[in-house]
Amino acid sequence: MTDLTDVRPTIPDFSGQQLAPGDDGYDRSRSVFNGMIDRSPSLIATCRSAKDVAAAIAWARASDLPISVYGGGHSVQGSAVLDGGLCVDLRGLRDVVVDPEAATAQVGGGCTWGELDAATQEHGLAVTGGRVSTTGVGGLALGSGSGWLERRLGFTCDNLIEAQVVTADGQIVTASETEHPDLFWALRGGGGNFGVVTRFTLRLHPVGPIVFGGMLMYPAPMGADVLRNFRDFIADAPDEVGGGVAFITAPPIEMVPEPARGKPAVGVIVAWTGPLEQAEAVLAPLLTFGPPVFAHVGPMPYVALQRMLDDANPHGMQNYWTADFFDELPDEAVETLVPLATAPVSPLSQVIIVPGGGAIARVPEDATAFGERQARFNIHYLSMWPDPADSEANIAHTRALAAALKPWTTGAVYLNFIGDEGQDRIESSFGETKLARLREIKATWDPDNVFRHNQNIPPAG
Ligand SMILES: Cc1cc2nc3c(=O)[nH]c(=O)nc-3n(C[C@H](O)[C@H](O)[C@H](O)COP(=O)(O)OP(=O)(O)OC[C@H]3O[C@@H](n4cnc5c(N)ncnc54)[C@H](O)[C@@H]3O)c2cc1C
Structure with a gap:
C-alpha cells in the first residue's frame, strides 16, 4: 500500500472535491448514519461524473489502496467508509431527471430517497423506496430495495430499467435486460459488488400525490x-x-x-x-x-x-x-x-x-x-x-x-x-445456486475483488 503519511494524495484528471485528513469538511464527509463507525479514509473523492469515478478507481488501484463506495452512508455496517483507503464518494452525483411521459427517472448514484421522491411526486409518480428519506438510493436499490409500495410495485430493483456502471477496470458500461444482462441481474440484489452505479434509470408509477x-x-x-x-x-x-x-x-x-x-x-x-x-x-x-x-x-x-x-x-x-x-x-x-x-x-x-x-x-x-x-x-x-x-x-x-x-x-x-454478521450470513441469503452465479459474474467484472468493502461476494475461482 502507498505510504500517504507525508504526501497529500491527489487524483489526477478529477473534477470533484478531494478531502484528506485535516481538511475543512473532512470529518463531516466521513461520518455515516451509524455513530459506532469512526473510520478515516486517506482520501474522500467526491465524484461529479462517471469519469471522475473511473479516475478515482484507477488512481486507487495504481496506488494499491483499498476502496469504499459512499452512496447515502446508511449501511449500518458502515461500508461507505474505510480506514486508510480511498472513499469513492457519490454525493456529488445527485441529479434526478424525471420523464413524466415515459414515466421514468434517471437518478444519480449518490441521491437520497427524499430527493428522488420530491422530484417524482411533482408529477404524481413514484417508485418503491426507502422508508427514511435520508437513506441513499444506491445501496438500498442494489440490495433490492424494500418500501411501503413494494406489495403493489415490487422492490426498487424490480423497477430498474438500466444502470450506468463504472467497472473495476474503469470502463463505463450500461447494464439492462439487453446489454450485459448478467451484470444487470447481479445488480438487482447483489449489492455494490459489481461496479459503481453512477446512474439508475427507474420505472415510475402513478402514486398520490x-x-x-x-x-x-x-x-x-x-x-x-x-x-x-x-x-x-x-x-x-x-x-x-x-x-x-x-x-x-x-x-x-x-x-x-x-x-x-x-x-x-x-x-x-x-x-x-x-x-x-x-x-x-x-x-x-x-x-x-x-x-x-x-x-x-x-x-x-x-x-x-x-x-x-x-x-x-x-x-x-x-x-x-x-x-x-x-x-x-x-x-x-x-x-x-x-x-x-x-x-x-x-x-x-x-x-x-x-x-x-x-x-x-x-x-x-x-x-x-x-x-x-x-x-x-x-x-x-x-x-x-x-x-x-x-x-x-x-x-x-x-x-x-x-x-x-x-x-x-x-x-x-x-x-x-443487517450489520456485519459474517460471510456465512451473506452467502446463505442467496442460496447455493444464486451464490454460484453471482460469484461467476463477479469473476467477470471484478476478478480482483476491488469492490470488497461491502457485503462481499468473492469472485469464483
Ligand atoms: C434509517 C435507515 C432506514 C432504512 N430503511 C430501509 C428501507 O426502508 N428499505 C430498505 O431496503 N433498506 C433500508 N435501509 C437499509 C439501506 O437500504 C442500506 O443500509 C443501504 O446500504 C443504504 O444505502 P446507502 O447508499 O445509504 O448506503 P452506503 O452506506 O452509502 O452504501 C452501502 C454500500 O452500498 C454500496 N453502494 C451504495 N451506493 C452505490 C452505488 N451507487 N454504486 C455501487 N455501490 C453502491 C456500496 O457497496 C456501499 O458500501 C435503511 C437504513 C437506514 C439507516
Whole structure:
C-alpha cells in the first residue's frame, strides 16, 4: 500500500472535491448514519461524473489502496467508509431527471430517497423506496430495495430499467435486460459488488400525490392482539395496502397523549395507495381495531408518508441491526416476540414487521439476484441508543429477541437490514445456486475483488 503519511494524495484528471485528513469538511464527509463507525479514509473523492469515478478507481488501484463506495452512508455496517483507503464518494452525483411521459427517472448514484421522491411526486409518480428519506438510493436499490409500495410495485430493483456502471477496470458500461444482462441481474440484489452505479434509470408509477396513510398506536399489552389482527388482515389484503407493525416507544410529541409518552407501544403503519375513496372500507379491519392510544391516519402527501419515520431514526446513534424472513407468524411466534419487543433496552429501538406478498412474490425467483420472494414477513430488529456505554445491554437484548424467533425463520435474511454478521450470513441469503452465479459474474467484472468493502461476494475461482 502507498505510504500517504507525508504526501497529500491527489487524483489526477478529477473534477470533484478531494478531502484528506485535516481538511475543512473532512470529518463531516466521513461520518455515516451509524455513530459506532469512526473510520478515516486517506482520501474522500467526491465524484461529479462517471469519469471522475473511473479516475478515482484507477488512481486507487495504481496506488494499491483499498476502496469504499459512499452512496447515502446508511449501511449500518458502515461500508461507505474505510480506514486508510480511498472513499469513492457519490454525493456529488445527485441529479434526478424525471420523464413524466415515459414515466421514468434517471437518478444519480449518490441521491437520497427524499430527493428522488420530491422530484417524482411533482408529477404524481413514484417508485418503491426507502422508508427514511435520508437513506441513499444506491445501496438500498442494489440490495433490492424494500418500501411501503413494494406489495403493489415490487422492490426498487424490480423497477430498474438500466444502470450506468463504472467497472473495476474503469470502463463505463450500461447494464439492462439487453446489454450485459448478467451484470444487470447481479445488480438487482447483489449489492455494490459489481461496479459503481453512477446512474439508475427507474420505472415510475402513478402514486398520490395524496395517499391514505399514518399510524395507529396501541399500548404494549395489546401487542399480541394487534399483531395477530394485522397478520390475519394482510393475508388477503389487496396489493395497494402497504405498511407494517412497529414495536416502538411512544415519543414525547403532542399527538401522543401525555400518559402514553415514553412507554412501550405498538404501532400499525398504514400505507394505502389505491383510490382514496376506497381506503376506509378496505382498511376497516385495521382502522376499527382498538381502542388505540391515538390514530393519526387519513389522506396525506406521499412525501409525508415517506418521511413519517425520519425523526425516529436520527443520524449518529449507536446502531445494532439484524433481521430474518418468516414464512408464517403462528400464534406461538407472536407470543414469543411480543414480551421481548415491548421491553426494549433503549426507547429508540424498534422491531418492525414488514409484510411480503403482492407484486414482490409474483416476480419469478430467478429473475433477480435477490431471492426469498415468497416469505410472508420480514422482521427487522433495530436497536439504537446514544451512549456507547450501553452497547452491551442493547446488543444482547436484540440478539436474544432474534434468537427467540429463530424456530420460525426461513433461514434467509434481508441483507439491507443487517450489520456485519459474517460471510456465512451473506452467502446463505442467496442460496447455493444464486451464490454460484453471482460469484461467476463477479469473476467477470471484478476478478480482483476491488469492490470488497461491502457485503462481499468473492469472485469464483
Ligand atoms: C434509517 C435507515 C432506514 C432504512 N430503511 C430501509 C428501507 O426502508 N428499505 C430498505 O431496503 N433498506 C433500508 N435501509 C437499509 C439501506 O437500504 C442500506 O443500509 C443501504 O446500504 C443504504 O444505502 P446507502 O447508499 O445509504 O448506503 P452506503 O452506506 O452509502 O452504501 C452501502 C454500500 O452500498 C454500496 N453502494 C451504495 N451506493 C452505490 C452505488 N451507487 N454504486 C455501487 N455501490 C453502491 C456500496 O457497496 C456501499 O458500501 C435503511 C437504513 C437506514 C439507516
